[in-house]
Amino acid sequence: MTQIEQIKTDVLVIGSGGAGMRAAIAAADQGVSVLLVTKGKAGVSGATVTAIADVSVDSKSAAERLNLPGDRSDSPEQFMEDMIQGGAGLNNVRLVERFVHEVPARVEELIAWGAKVRNFSVSPGHRYPRAVIINGKDFALTLLRQVRSRSKIQILEQTAVLDLHKEDGQITGAWALNLATGQYVSISAKATVLATGGAMNVFPVTTAPNDLLGDGIAMGVRAGAALRDMEFQTFMLGCAAPESLRGNNYPYVLVCRCGGQLLNREGERFLTKTDPVRMEKTTRDKLAIAAAKEILEGRGGPNHGVWVSIRHIPRNVFAYYQQWYESSLGFETFDPKTFLPDLCENAVEAIPAAHFWCGGISIDEQCSTGLPGLFAAGECTGGLHGANRLSGNAMAEIITMGTIAGENAAQSAMHLPQSPAPPNQYFEEAERILTKTGVEDAVALKHLLQKTAWETAGPLRSEAGCLRALETISDVRRRFPNVGLSCKTRVLNREWMDALSLPNLCDILEAVILSAQIRRESRGSHFRSDYPDSCSQLFFTQITRKGAAQTAEIHTI
Numbered sequence: 001m002t003q004i005e006q007i008k009t010d011v012l013v014i015g016s017g018g019a020g021m022r023a024a025i026a027a028a029d030q031g032v033s034v035l036l037v038t039k040g041k042a043g044v045s046g047a048t049v050t051a052i053a054d055v056s057v058d059s060k061s062a063a064e065r066l067n068l069p070g071d072r073s074d075s076p077e078q079f080m081e082d083m084i085q086g087g088a089g090l091n092n093v094r095l096v097e098r099f100v101h102e103v104p105a106r107v108e109e110l111i112a113w114g115a116k117v118r119n120f121s122v123s124p125g126h127r128y129p130r131a132v133i134i135n136g137k138d139f140a141l142t143l144l145r146q147v148r149s150r151s152k153i154q155i156l157e158q159t160a161v162l163d164l165h166k167e168d169g170q171i172t173g174a175w176a177l178n179l180a181t182g183q184y185v186s187i188s189a190k191a192t193v194l195a196t197g198g199a200m201n202v203f204p205v206t207t208a209p210n211d212l213l214g215d216g217i218a219m220g221v222r223a224g225a226a227l228r229d230m231e232f233q234t235f236m237l238g239c240a241a242p243e244s245l246r247g248n249n250y251p252y253v254l255v256c257r258c259g260g261q262l263l264n265r266e267g268e269r270f271l272t273k274t275d276p277v278r279m280e281k282t283t284r285d286k287l288a289i290a291a292a293k294e295i296l297e298g299r300g301g302p303n304h305g306v307w308v309s310i311r312h313i314p315r316n317v318f319a320y321y322q323q324w325y326e327s328s329l330g331f332e333t334f335d336p337k338t339f340l341p342d343l344c345e346n347a348v349e350a351i352p353a354a355h356f357w358c359g360g361i362s363i364d365e366q367c368s369t370g371l372p373g374l375f376a377a378g379e380c381t382g383g384l385h386g387a388n389r390l391s392g393n394a395m396a397e398i399i400t401m402g403t404i405a406g407e408n409a410a411q412s413a414m415h416l417p418q419s420p421a422p423p424n425q426y427f428e429e430a431e432r433i434l435t436k437t438g439v440e441d442a443v444a445l446k447h448l449l450q451k452t453a454w455e456t457a458g459p460l461r462s463e464a465g466c467l468r469a470l471e472t473i474s475d476v477r478r479r480f481p482n483v484g485l486s487c488k489t490r491v492l493n494r495e496w497m498d499a500l501s502l503p504n505l506c507d508i509l510e511a512v513i514l515s516a517q518i519r520r521e522s523r524g525s526h527f528r529s530d531y532p533d534s535c536s537q538l539f540f541t542q543i544t545r546k547g548a549a550q551t552a553e554i555h556t557i
Contacts, residue, residue: 019405042147066117143399227543
């Protein structure tokens with residue numbers, strides 16, 4: 001086995017997106033040492049840098065604290081009401097209350113650090129203008145500058161955390177692999193923050209970067225943390241073609257901001273059947289479910305998508321929209337004419353793509369998971385959004401909850417002992433996978449799970465689909481010990497990482513399916529074709545680990 005690097009730190013932060021960077025900043029400002037570990041490069045990994053980046057803050061605070069044209073009739077309480085309505089009543093109310101009251105200070109802080117506000121507008125699901133538009137790249141690099149300015153923060157890049165170490169009930173560190181060198185890394189930490197983002201790449205088509213596989217969620221539940229709301233995934237309209245743009249969310253931008261119309265292959269504006277009042281201005285869950293129905297019922301296009309048309313918009317109006325709106329979001333280098341047809345004449349085909357993970361690790365208002373030494377923030381957590389996230393709340397969440405997680409992890413680290421480096425048994429399993437000659441292809445098994453996820457846990461679910469998915473997951477787990485790699489290099493071996501991530505994908509998809517199976521109703525972004533109506537009872541689903549198996553439970557709200 002290769003040499004093992006050993007690192008000690010007070011606080012380990014896993015993930016360098018917005019939540020991870022903000023947690024690292026908050027922890028370092030408490031005076032403790034921080035290790036920020038990321039699979040890629042800090043500031044350009046994860047979903048934050050790719051975001052359209054509307055940051056929600058109540059309109060009154062936007063006017064009074066940010067000097068933006070907000071409506072003083074709004075309030076944090078009304079913002080909270082909209083979130084709970086959007087979340088179909090399943091939100092953790094205590095989390096929402098803390099979030100809406102603390103987000104103005106976090107946005108004010110971000111602007112003071114140099115983030116440039118490009119626009120201020122109304123987003124779907126909000127009664128008032130609350131969308132503070134900050135370019136995603138600007139958002140991420142503003143936080144990165146703050147991270148790099150703090151001597152207490154050490155950054156470990158191109159390093160994948162493989163699993164958490166637990167000793168006497170406390171999370172005491174993690175096992176990791178340096179992807180650039182192939183060297184194993186053993187990390188001892190007094191407190192750990194999971195900020196690993198969502199699990200959109202469980203699905204084959206996604207708007208997210210390809211490194212978001214749900215690693216942190218899977219590690220958390222294996223360590224003993226509970227998951228909640230895992231049946232709620234947001235799907236957004238992404239390009240169905242060409243392949244180079246598959247999943248790119250430009251079609252949704254055309255619908256949401258430009259006034260694009262959704263058509264099936266018969267030229268019908270099918271939202272008349274789903275939301276005849278708001279039509280294309282409805283929330284993303286309804287857009288995705290309606291589009292999926294059209295596609296699965298045979299009214300889609302040649303690339304199995306629906307059509308987004310802006311032909312009703314005059315060419316000069318569309319050109320001006322591109323100038324004032326798209327340029328503010330960082331689309332300056334994206335010329336649709338290079339990849340897409342003339343949009344003023346022809347429609348673009350779009351398909352529901354996995355966009356956001358509403359469920360995840362269950363946390364309290366301190367971002368504690370309930371396990372000593374383990375905190376979590378951002379898209380890998382559940383409870384804040386309930387059954388559906390409102391536009392703009394993701395970027396607001398990562399800076400708000402990231403701050404809370406970092407501060408409390410630092411306080412916890414001040415009172416917890418430093419444990420020795422974790423033992424090497426996880427590295428022995430990783431080494432076995434690398435060196436084994438087997439008959440199963442890790443990439444093929446990954447694609448099988450993704451195909452199954454789309455067909456059974458996409459925008460439309462059913463009991464029959466859930467049962468089929470559980471059979472596939474069991475089959476992949478049975479075949480996993482026989483996985484062998486065709487590429488044996490230790491350095492930047494994507495096939496090795498695909499193999500190591502297979503147990504995570506199985507755990508994530510199983511949690512989604514178990515939650516979807518026991519929720520025999522349609523609510524928010526979860527739609528059961530065999531139970532199309534919502535029931536009157538409010539409950540949230542919780543996944544816990546019992547030995548090697550995951551179990552689903554219902555908790556009444």
